[in-house]
Amino acid sequence: MIQIKQLVKKYSSPQGQVMALDDVSLNILPGTIYGIIGLSGAGKSTLVRCLNLLEKPSSGQIIVAGQELTALSSKELRKARQNIGMIFQHFYLLQSRTVSENIAFPLEIAGVPKTEISMRVKELLNLVGLEEKATAYPGQLSGGQKQRVGIARALATKPQVLLCDEATSALDPQTTLSILNLLRDINQKLGLTIVMITHEMKVVKEICTHVAVIHAAHIVENGPVESVFIKPQSDIARQFVSTVFPNDLPADLLKELATHRDSEIVRIQFLGTRASDPIITDLLRTCEVRANILYGSIDHLRSTLFGTLTLELQGSPEQLKEAQHYLTSRDLKVEVIKREL
Amino acid sequence: MSFDIGSLLHGSGSVGDLLQLIIPATGETLYMVFASTVLAYLIGLPLGIILVVSSPGHILPNPWVERTLGTIINIFRSAPFIILLVALIPFTRSIIGTSVGTTAAIVPLVISAAPFVARVVETSLKEVPYGVIEAALSMGASPKQIIQKVLLPEAKASLILGVAITTISVIGYTAMAGTVGGGGLGDLAIQYGYNRFRTDVMIVTVIILVVIVQIIQSLGTTLARKLTH
Numbered sequence: 001m002i003q004i005k006q007l008v009k010k011y012s013s014p015q016g017q018v019m020a021l022d023d024v025s026l027n028i029l030p031g032t033i034y035g036i037i038g039l040s041g042a043g044k045s046t047l048v049r050c051l052n053l054l055e056k057p058s059s060g061q062i063i064v065a066g067q068e069l070t071a072l073s074s075k076e077l078r079k080a081r082q083n084i085g086m087i088f089q090h091f092y093l094l095q096s097r098t099v100s101e102n103i104a105f106p107l108e109i110a111g112v113p114k115t116e117i118s119m120r121v122k123e124l125l126n127l128v129g130l131e132e133k134a135t136a137y138p139g140q141l142s143g144g145q146k147q148r149v150g151i152a153r154a155l156a157t158k159p160q161v162l163l164c165d166e167a168t169s170a171l172d173p174q175t176t177l178s179i180l181n182l183l184r185d186i187n188q189k190l191g192l193t194i195v196m197i198t199h200e201m202k203v204v205k206e207i208c209t210h211v212a213v214i215h216a217a218h219i220v221e222n223g224p225v226e227s228v229f230i231k232p233q234s235d236i237a238r239q240f241v242s243t244v245f246p247n248d249l250p251a252d253l254l255k256e257l258a259t260h261r262d263s264e265i266v267r268i269q270f271l272g273t274r275a276s277d278p279i280i281t282d283l284l285r286t287c288e289v290r291a292n293i294l295y296g297s298i299d300h301l302r303s304t305l306f307g308t309l310t311l312e313l314q315g316s317p318e319q320l321k322e323a324q325h326y327l328t329s330r331d332l333k334v335e336v337i338k339r340e341l
Numbered sequence: 342m343s344f345d346i347g348s349l350l351h352g353s354g355s356v357g358d359l360l361q362l363i364i365p366a367t368g369e370t371l372y373m374v375f376a377s378t379v380l381a382y383l384i385g386l387p388l389g390i391i392l393v394v395s396s397p398g399h400i401l402p403n404p405w406v407e408r409t410l411g412t413i414i415n416i417f418r419s420a421p422f423i424i425l426l427v428a429l430i431p432f433t434r435s436i437i438g439t440s441v442g443t444t445a446a447i448v449p450l451v452i453s454a455a456p457f458v459a460r461v462v463e464t465s466l467k468e469v470p471y472g473v474i475e476a477a478l479s480m481g482a483s484p485k486q487i488i489q490k491v492l493l494p495e496a497k498a499s500l501i502l503g504v505a506i507t508t509i510s511v512i513g514y515t516a517m518a519g520t521v522g523g524g525g526l527g528d529l530a531i532q533y534g535y536n537r538f539r540t541d542v543m544i545v546t547v548i549i550l551v552v553i554v555q556i557i558q559s560l561g562t563t564l565a566r567k568l569t570h
Binding site: 052054077078079080081082084085086088090092093094095096097105106108109110137138139140153157163 | 470472473475476477478479480481482483486490491494495497568570
């Protein structure tokens with residue numbers, strides 16, 4: 001649905017040229033919810049703004065729904081933008097228009113006839129659950145309601161793609177969840193492709209099917225969320241994962257464990273149905289090791305269960321090796337945590 | 342009541358005499374003020390819009406246009422009105438046919454108010470958050486649609502306050518219109534109130550001017566408040 005090819009964006013500043021995006025390529029498939037996560041200043045906002053050419057790329061190509069945006073005239077680009085909805089952190093609603101009139105706005109721009117506009121606005125108010133606020137002004141709405149208007153407005157022209165620029169960053173956790181649920185519903189109902197820029201891993205954890213981690217103008221890793229969460233390749237991705245699944249053991253405990261002999265600490269991660277298997281019992285029955293549970297958590301990645309268990313295994317080196325082998329054979333991701341002595 | 346106070350103070354002139362002076366002068370002032378304000382907006386509003394949209398990072402950035410227009414506006418705004426009034430006499434004559442009278446005074450008033458309007462409009466339009474404009478851009482809005490459907494409606498309340506400020510400034514300028522025989526309350530106050538020591542005329546003209554200014558300002562404020570949601 002969206003192809004980004006060798007995208008480069010440079011800014012000139014008094015200190016010289018600043019690379020905001022350096023050779024970024026990404027392929028976003030139809031119907032996915034693609035999270036793009038990064039720290040502030042990593043270039044993620046620039047990236048999403050390049051997707052509808054609010055920001056003109058210095059070089060590279062942006063192809064949305066088979067149309068190369070970077071090759072269009074400004075008139076053609078305006079037409080193409082009607083196929084790409086966008087919502088913003090600060091909503092950017094028109095203060096002088098009511099909720100209904102805000103939703104009607106993109107339709108007016110597209111030159112849709114009045115009778116059709118009022119029908120479509122009703123549908124959209126219903127979709128985002130704001131029927132009773134139709135005649136209210138944005139100034140009278142809460143943040144969550146404003147973002148619902150933003151979403152309805154972005155969907156008015158029935159776009160195939162929705163870009164979300166930190167769409168939940170100005171909202172409280174409860175409201176964030178309700179907006180994310182709405183986005184997931186829309187994704188499923190309308191088959192819309194959603195690109196979400198965020199600095200919060202919990203947003204990615206909640207709804208994204210895919211994620212790209214952007215750091216210092218580069219995409220450092222990308223792929224399905226499950227694989228990035230379970231096997232983060234880069235330090236920055238590991239840091240992001242640990243913000244939602246914290247599994248670092250306290251330093252004091254590690255120090256104490258370091259004095260133990262014939263033992264090792266392993267972290268086991270499991271996904272989906274594996275989470276309900278009696279792994280520890282099986283492990284202890286099969287291998288001659290003793291296990292000390294240090295840390296465990298279970299959560300979900302979208303709708304799949306995702307768990308982590310940190311164990312101290314005690315036994316002879318052979319027994320420990322066997323235990324590791326056993327766990328790996330059960331399709332679990334096993335990681336031995338190093339201890340400094 | 343103020344008529345009586347004025348007459349009693351000096352004993353010269355009657356209420357009838359005073360009204361004969363005041364009524365036509367008030368009419369001349371209102372005519373000059375409203376005609377010049379409307380015409381100044383016809384020129385200044387588009388200029389203000391151009392100043393904003395051509396500024397760097399806006400929808401139609403054009404440094405050359407912005408700088409040239411800005412400089413011209415600054416030049417006109419730095420010329421003292423009384424100088425402009427006299428300097429423009431040949432120009433006024435060429436478009437009105439005469440350089441004397443109330444209508445003739447409107448020409449320099451417009452020329453002086455239009456650049457002021459441009460700056461007032463510019464300030465109002467710059468209050469519209471650029472994010473809102475970007476949101477419209479992301480929906481495929483053209484520059485024309487952004488000006489008509491985003492910039493102007495979103496800045497409406499502020500623009501109306503600007504109209505009140507402009508109108509009131511123009512009232513001040515009309516006081517000098519007497520120099521070219523424009524008449525009006527300001528001229529009356531100078532001619533009769535000051536030069537002929539008619540304190541009653543002076544007091545009444547000042548009171549009428551205060552009332553006009555009050556009405557315009559409260560109209561502007563009320564309307565702006567109604568438009569703010």
